[in-house]
Amino acid sequence: xxxxxxxxFNVGDWVECNMRQxxxxxxxxxxxxxxxTYEVELANGTMAxxxxxxxxxxxxxxxxxxxxxxxxCCMEEGWMPGTVRKHxxxxxxxxxxxxxxxxxxxxxxxxxCDTDGYIRALNE
Numbered sequence: 001x002x003x004x005x006x007x008x009f010n011v012g013d014w015v016e017c018n019m020r021q022x023x024x025x026x027x028x029x030x031x032x033x034x035x036x037t038y039e040v041e042l043a044n045g046t047m048a049x050x051x052x053x054x055x056x057x058x059x060x061x062x063x064x065x066x067x068x069x070x071x072x073c074c075m076e077e078g079w080m081p082g083t084v085r086k087h088x089x090x091x092x093x094x095x096x097x098x099x100x101x102x103x104x105x106x107x108x109x110x111x112x113c114d115t116d117g118y119i120r121a122l123n124e
Contacts, residue, residue, distance in 0.1 A: 007031050007038070007053050009060075013093045014113050015040060016061040017048045024048070025061055025114065043115055063087055063095055063114055070122040073098050073109050081122050082109070 009015055009028050016023040017040050026042035033039035036049035038058055050058035065071055065084050072079040085108065086097040094110035096119055111119035 005053075009038060009053075009058065010093055012112070014061065014095045016059050017042065017050060018057050018059075019048065023059075023061070027113065043113065060088070061095075061114065065096065065114075065119070065121070070124060071096075071098060071119050072122045073100070073111055074118050075100075075109060079120075080109075081124075 011028050011031060013028045014025060015028055015038075016025050024042050024044070026040040026048065028038050029041050029047075030039040031037065033049065036051050037053040038050040040048045040050065040058070042048055067084050067086065069084045070081065071084055072081050080100050080102065082098040082100040084096055085099045087095065089097045089110045091097070092110055094112045095114045096111040097108050098111065098119070099108045
């Protein structure tokens with residue numbers, strides 16, 4: 001039977017989990033997994049579970065880039081420069097929305113994780 005308790009994070013949201021060695025970032029992969037509120041795939045590839053939906057165990061992380069910062073996003077065409085326009089996209093819950101300087105298909109992109117594999121500082 002599914003719980004009627006509404007959780008703060010959705011599947012696909014970038015979060016931080018309180019691990020023994022400190023806070024680690026990852027993506028929520030499941031809600032209500034085997035008695036835990038969340039299952040999270042950490043950035044290092046391992047899985048973690050959050051027993052409760054509280055900031056003691058799982059939280060929205062501080063982000064590296066501010067709105068207005070110049071960044072590069074990893075796209076199919078390669079690294080594309082742009083400007084951070086928003087945190088925590090209404091579109092899909094990703095940490096960043098970035099307006100690209102030059103684009104073919106997209107006016108902006110979203111970075112699903114706050115890691116250098118998806119978004120990094122632009123050296124202009």
